[in-house]
Amino acid sequence: MLLSALALCLSAAAQQSAPAVAQRLQSYDLSREVFLVGAVVKFDPASVTPPIGAHVLLQTPSGLVDVHLGNAQLLKANHFELNPGDNVRIVGESLASGDITIFAARIVQKGVQAVVVRNNKGFLVTSTSTMSQDQKDALRGVR
Amino acid sequence: MKRFLLLLASAAALWTAACNGGGGTAVPPPPPPGPFGLNSLNGTYSFVTNGEVFTGTVVTPLARVGSFTANGNGGITGGVEDVNSAGAASLAIPITGGSYTVTGDGRGTLTLNLNSPSGATSVNFGIVLTSNSDGLMIDETSTNTQASTGSGNFVLQTGGPFTVASAAGPYVFDFSGLDDTGAPDSIVGEFNASGGVITAGVQDENDNGNIPATPTPVSFTGVLAADSLDPNGAADLSTFGRGVASLNGINYVFYLVGGNRIRFLSTSGGEMLAGDAVAQNNTIPANTAALNTSFVFIVSGASGNGGVTRIGRFTANGGSVTNVILDTNNGGVFHLTGGSGGGGAVTAASITLDAVNPGRGVVTFKDPSLGVPFTFVFYLSSASSAVIQDVSQGNQGATDVADGSLAAQTGGPFSSSNISGTYALNWSGLSLQNGAEDEEDFVAQAKISSLSLTGAGDIFQFQNGVIPDIVVGGTITAGGDGTGSGGQRNTMSVNLTKNGSSTVNFVVYVANPGLAFFANNQGTTRVVAGILKLQQ
Numbered sequence: 001m002l003l004s005a006l007a008l009c010l011s012a013a014a015q016q017s018a019p020a021v022a023q024r025l026q027s028y029d030l031s032r033e034v035f036l037v038g039a040v041v042k043f044d045p046a047s048v049t050p051p052i053g054a055h056v057l058l059q060t061p062s063g064l065v066d067v068h069l070g071n072a073q074l075l076k077a078n079h080f081e082l083n084p085g086d087n088v089r090i091v092g093e094s095l096a097s098g099d100i101t102i103f104a105a106r107i108v109q110k111g112v113q114a115v116v117v118r119n120n121k122g123f124l125v126t127s128t129s130t131m132s133q134d135q136k137d138a139l140r141g142v143r
Numbered sequence: 144m145k146r147f148l149l150l151l152a153s154a155a156a157l158w159t160a161a162c163n164g165g166g167g168t169a170v171p172p173p174p175p176p177g178p179f180g181l182n183s184l185n186g187t188y189s190f191v192t193n194g195e196v197f198t199g200t201v202v203t204p205l206a207r208v209g210s211f212t213a214n215g216n217g218g219i220t221g222g223v224e225d226v227n228s229a230g231a232a233s234l235a236i237p238i239t240g241g242s243y244t245v246t247g248d249g250r251g252t253l254t255l256n257l258n259s260p261s262g263a264t265s266v267n268f269g270i271v272l273t274s275n276s277d278g279l280m281i282d283e284t285s286t287n288t289q290a291s292t293g294s295g296n297f298v299l300q301t302g303g304p305f306t307v308a309s310a311a312g313p314y315v316f317d318f319s320g321l322d323d324t325g326a327p328d329s330i331v332g333e334f335n336a337s338g339g340v341i342t343a344g345v346q347d348e349n350d351n352g353n354i355p356a357t358p359t360p361v362s363f364t365g366v367l368a369a370d371s372l373d374p375n376g377a378a379d380l381s382t383f384g385r386g387v388a389s390l391n392g393i394n395y396v397f398y399l400v401g402g403n404r405i406r407f408l409s410t411s412g413g414e415m416l417a418g419d420a421v422a423q424n425n426t427i428p429a430n431t432a433a434l435n436t437s438f439v440f441i442v443s444g445a446s447g448n449g450g451v452t453r454i455g456r457f458t459a460n461g462g463s464v465t466n467v468i469l470d471t472n473n474g475g476v477f478h479l480t481g482g483s484g485g486g487g488a489v490t491a492a493s494i495t496l497d498a499v500n501p502g503r504g505v506v507t508f509k510d511p512s513l514g515v516p517f518t519f520v521f522y523l524s525s526a527s528s529a530v531i532q533d534v535s536q537g538n539q540g541a542t543d544v545a546d547g548s549l550a551a552q553t554g555g556p557f558s559s560s561n562i563s564g565t566y567a568l569n570w571s572g573l574s575l576q577n578g579a580e581d582e583e584d585f586v587a588q589a590k591i592s593s594l595s596l597t598g599a600g601d602i603f604q605f606q607n608g609v610i611p612d613i614v615v616g617g618t619i620t621a622g623g624d625g626t627g628s629g630g631q632r633n634t635m636s637v638n639l640t641k642n643g644s645s646t647v648n649f650v651v652y653v654a655n656p657g658l659a660f661f662a663n664n665q666g667t668t669r670v671v672a673g674i675l676k677l678q679q
Contacts, residue, residue: 026514027352027537028447046575050667051448051474053580070449071580073202095447096514097476104447121352121540122447123327127201139203139231142196142289143224143259143266 028122045072185215194293323413341365444545448474570673
């Protein structure tokens, strides 16, 4: 619990300031991962706030955190909905991207349902990534 | 990010070798007179598109490659295509007929009738001819059973009837797409072909960000053969250049465009990889002392933000690298490296060429405002063109998976006097559309005069469908001499009008008056990149 609270503070703090030069242009690193716990303030499946894609604004004990969830179609394909007031747990990390820092989610969990939105290297998961072999086989015949 | 950005750059490389908002309804003007007509499309053409497909249940990545024969009078008389959707291949689908239109400006439509395993159907494309021998295309298929889109091109096949021996000599290649887990993958390299035997293959792969600490090529061998499982295998090879290949343990179908180009599409193992191999000629410099050229380059692909484009230029002089400018769009996060207004002049810039792998090299430079240097590996197919892959090393692997093309910059300074004429343009990538992030493909023709664009095109936004015959306007600014010596770069603003209007702003890097690469450098609702090619 203490660790999680600390992690939360660290990640929230990372949102507040510009990254050090040495951290910019970085790749996703599982060892840096932390998790956020909070309540959904706003979910936007197609936010004009960069990076492009779905964002959720999360109220955490340390403040508001804007979290990038990737492509909303993946959430939709998994019948995963986010509504204001939902309590969620997000695994991810602050990731430098050029001149800004984002909180990049890798796993988003609500209740017993969790969806992996980034792979272990930080690249966004697509519906293809989660298809079973049967589902892939069913695509034969596409023309 | 998605494979279509990867593949757009690949297509662009090998050539050198949504509307919203207000505004009134624009009526497209009648097609302007021009040199093109039905007889401009006459012969057998190999085509490729990369995008995605919706089959009624799920949206998945899609790559198609094939060959069709146009009769010069609006009819398609035959052909064959292969499709890979998220690693599931549908092979040797006969093209039984079809039709096409071409107007004076080179724009048109193409319909291919297919005898697919699930029954007779057809696929539709919007096309723009860049000459009687080639053109740009987007998939515009939207039926009650399938919707698909994607950007690509078609090239007249010459040198037939084909055999596996039609592929001869050294080639460089760029394959990109998805690995067997659906993660982004890019492979660039070179090989030698002789009598269907592939030797001296070397490649650099960036699979899901997994790259060596320093760029190190891996050796491989392979084969090219007729497809023994295709009932028409012998005829398909002879007529359409279609065969099967194994390269470094991955199976592909290939189409011989001619001796100078071979198109590949993976068919097994769950990967979805597609790209071209182009012949490497004997003009490639043997060492950096002979490398005294300015280059423009573009890579696109996947990043942690979803999609990334990096477009720029540099001057190589011996082993030194100067006048570096690089524009990055990382999922709507923009960053300028070098140039006026950038994060300062780059440092530690250098370029090397391999002693043992002809044409393979590495270019690197450091943006003082970023933590790690940019590093790219390239394979020259000639002194003036190459395929290029981003291998910038982060703390836990590559910062992204992206590849594309490198082209020598010639014919400058660029101004209204030489950026003039009729051009085909195509862009592809991601945009926000109808409350979702999805693929966008655009193909158009425009006349450029006094650096103003006027023309028409089609756009396919996967959430909104195809919008044909959009009125295209816009302007180009030629920043200084366009080579970056003064820190300036060129820009292009494209206005799209039909039942509303919108403007997309790009940065443009001109390779020569007949070819330019561009990527949007404003707006957080798009990550797109494309090419501008003079019509011949």
